[in-house]
Amino acid sequence: MANSLSFVAARRELTASETDREPTSAQTARVKALQSAETAAAMSGRTVTFGPGEPLKLASGKSLSPLTIAYQTYGTLNADKSNAILICHALTGDQFVTDTHPVTGRAGWWSEMVGPGKSVDLDRFFVICADVVGGCMGSTGPSSINPETGVPYALEFPVITIADMVRAQAMLIDQLGIDQLFCVMGGSMGGMQVLQWAASFPTRVFSAIPIATAARHSSQNIAFHEVGRQAVMADPNWRQGRYLIEDTRPEKGLSVARMAAHITYLSEEVLHRKFGRNFQDRDAPTFSFDADFQVESYLRYQGSSFVDRFDANSYLYLTRTMDYFDLAADHEGVLANAFSGTKTRFCCVSFTSDWLFPTAGNRHIVHALNAVAANVSFVEVSSDKGHDAFLLVEPELFAAVSGFLGAAARRRGLSPAKSGI
Amino acid sequence: MSTDPETPAISDARRTDFAIIAKMVQKDSRVLDVGCGDGTLLTLLSQSHDIDGRGIEISQEGVNACVAGGLSVIQGDANTDLSTYPDQAFDYVILSQTIQATRNPDRILAQLLRIGRRAIVSFPNFGHWKVRAYLTVMGRMPVTETMPQTWFDTPNIHYCTISDFSELCKATEVEIEQAVALDVSGKELNLGKSIWWANLLGEQAVFLLKR
Numbered sequence: 230m231a232n233s234l235s236f237v238a239a240r241r242e243l244t245a246s247e248t249d250r251e252p253t254s255a256q257t258a259r260v261k262a263l264q265s266a267e268t269a270a271a272m273s274g275r276t277v278t279f280g281p282g283e284p285l286k287l288a289s290g291k292s293l294s295p296l297t298i299a300y301q302t303y304g305t306l307n308a309d310k311s312n313a314i315l316i317c318h319a320l321t322g323d324q325f326v327t328d329t330h331p332v333t334g335r336a337g338w339w340s341e342m343v344g345p346g347k348s349v350d351l352d353r354f355f356v357i358c359a360d361v362v363g364g365c366m367g368s369t370g371p372s373s374i375n376p377e378t379g380v381p382y383a384l385e386f387p388v389i390t391i392a393d394m395v396r397a398q399a400m401l402i403d404q405l406g407i408d409q410l411f412c413v414m415g416g417s418m419g420g421m422q423v424l425q426w427a428a429s430f431p432t433r434v435f436s437a438i439p440i441a442t443a444a445r446h447s448s449q450n451i452a453f454h455e456v457g458r459q460a461v462m463a464d465p466n467w468r469q470g471r472y473l474i475e476d477t478r479p480e481k482g483l484s485v486a487r488m489a490a491h492i493t494y495l496s497e498e499v500l501h502r503k504f505g506r507n508f509q510d511r512d513a514p515t516f517s518f519d520a521d522f523q524v525e526s527y528l529r530y531q532g533s534s535f536v537d538r539f540d541a542n543s544y545l546y547l548t549r550t551m552d553y554f555d556l557a558a559d560h561e562g563v564l565a566n567a568f569s570g571t572k573t574r575f576c577c578v579s580f581t582s583d584w585l586f587p588t589a590g591n592r593h594i595v596h597a598l599n600a601v602a603a604n605v606s607f608v609e610v611s612s613d614k615g616h617d618a619f620l621l622v623e624p625e626l627f628a629a630v631s632g633f634l635g636a637a638a639r640r641r642g643l644s645p646a647k648s649g650i
Numbered sequence: 651m652s653t654d655p656e657t658p659a660i661s662d663a664r665r666t667d668f669a670i671i672a673k674m675v676q677k678d679s680r681v682l683d684v685g686c687g688d689g690t691l692l693t694l695l696s697q698s699h700d701i702d703g704r705g706i707e708i709s710q711e712g713v714n715a716c717v718a719g720g721l722s723v724i725q726g727d728a729n730t731d732l733s734t735y736p737d738q739a740f741d742y743v744i745l746s747q748t749i750q751a752t753r754n755p756d757r758i759l760a761q762l763l764r765i766g767r768r769a770i771v772s773f774p775n776f777g778h779w780k781v782r783a784y785l786t787v788m789g790r791m792p793v794t795e796t797m798p799q800t801w802f803d804t805p806n807i808h809y810c811t812i813s814d815f816s817e818l819c820k821a822t823e824v825e826i827e828q829a830v831a832l833d834v835s836g837k838e839l840n841l842g843k844s845i846w847w848a849n850l851l852g853e854q855a856v857f858l859l860k861r
Contacts, residue, residue: 576717577724595724596731602739604702606717607724609710628718636720 299367317415666836777811
């Protein structure tokens with residue numbers, strides 16, 4: 230396909246230009262890596278820009294214009310455009326679902342789930358994934374240039390909500406000429422978008438797979454996000470959000486935010502299994518604040534690698550979208566009202582060891598769907614890997630997704646054979 | 651709901667009632683199977699009756715197998731989760747070989763008929779002559795083909811007879827549209843309207859109920 234060929238070519242260019250660079254220090258390298266993130270996304274992916282005539286109206290009452298959405302597509306859209314699956318990424322995810330990430334060089338975040346012959350079968354379905362509004366991989370966000378000032382928005386960027394993200398995605402789907410999505414799926418913040426899609430555009434969503442998510446962000450989860458944001462803001466290099474303009478980066482703060490958040494994505498069991506109390510490259514404690522323990526070293530690595538690919542202000546804005554999410558509040562306080570009359574087929578999934586988005590919260594969604602007699606499946610997957618399980622190799626998750634999509638495809642009348650080459 | 655994963659109850663016996671249940675269900679109807687196990691009945695009804703089927707199952711393994719097989723099934727407990735469904739959402743709510751394992755069969759029956767226009771309930775008959783004989787002669791809790799577990803490890807905490815169940819229906823103003831007693835081989839017994847004989851000779855029973 231022409232698209233994938235141009236993608237490969239673009240990636241080669243990127244690699245070449247990076248090897249030409251001679252970073253004077255580790256910090257410069259990181260700054261450049263971050264700066265290159267947007268460029269890389271633009272080079273390797275697709276974008277669509279909505280001009281002044283088509284502003285994105287926001288829940289806050291403000292509007293955002295111009296609006297660029299960076300997105301990737303995989304597989305082939307069939308003739309009647311009925312096989313499209315929109316994947317909604319999580320807080321620090323992006324549109325690179327299965328192809329190599331342009332900044333990290335790693336495999337896409339859901340390459341185990343999505344691919345030819347996989348649970349989300351690219352021989353059969355056409356997959357779309359867009360960088361969310363407020364993100365930092367090519368879609369308009371706080372690091373984009375504010376047309377009114379000529380410099381990055383920083384904190385001038387309007388606060389956005391999950392519903393705003395979904396409206397922006399709907400603009401993209403309109404642009405692609407797709408009336409109804411065969412499925413909208415995603416985990417965590419992506420799952421929130423899935424629920425919002427089903428509530429905002431019920432007739433445009435044939436089926437929905439909200440995974441490891443909640444219909445409202447819990448007080449505890451808001452608390453964790455606040456710790457992360459305060460860590461970013463406490464970094465002197467954050468400069469009231471104007472770090473890009475003043476050419477600094479709040480790397481320490483963002484890194485600490487990521488470390489704290491990363492703990493919430495795991496479980497005590499998996500941390501113990503992976504690291505126990507093992508020492509890192511030493512046999513005894515050093516009686517210092519070095520990373521004596523493997524788990525410390527691991528977290529530090531998670532923190533420092535994150536700042537290479539993620540923008541600090543995006544992190545503030547995107548965590549805020551989740552905090553504000555309360556689907557019932559928008560429907561007279563009754564979650565079921567968000568789905569009344571829905572024809573969408575749902576498959577909810579939770580994980581036994583996920584304490585960030587526990588089974589109870591997912592079951593709450595299922596009960597609301599029951600209350601409107603919606604067509605809903607609910608699977609709780611046994612896993613000790615915590616919230617992160619939805620991104621990992623979990624055969625029960627894969628079996629549920631492929632079984633559900635297969636049955637939905639039969640109902641939708643999609644041909645089981647390849648949709649086209 | 652239905653079975654505790656460690657004590658899989660009435661595996662083969664429960665299937666003999668499926669053919670009778672299938673005869674009671676009309677084509678193209680909306681069906682909720684409470685305690686759907688591995689989804690055998692839902693699959694059967696989907697294929698033969700083109701139903702819009704849903705299931706609730708307590709065992710995670712059962713649910714995961716159902717969803718992987720393309721059925722709309724949720725993990726849940728009939729004792730607590732039926733209250734989340736709206737009134738008259740289904741044409742039929744089926745409770746196959748499960749009512750004797752619920753905490754409050756009377757409340758469950760009321761829920762079935764609130765959610766569904768009709769309920770189909772099947773259960774092993776504790777009034778069957780073999781059961782009576784076992785208890786009378788041995789003086790011990792019966793263990794039979796339809797009741798394979800001993801008293802201490804059975805999930806079936808509310809055994810009843812066909813007469814008991816009929817009485818519950820009468821007392822709670824539930825109309826019995828059809829009642830079928832099955833013999834040991836799962837064949838329909840032709841006993842006219844005699845509940846007395848059905849209660850003696852039926853090893854299990856299937857009731858079609860409405861409010």
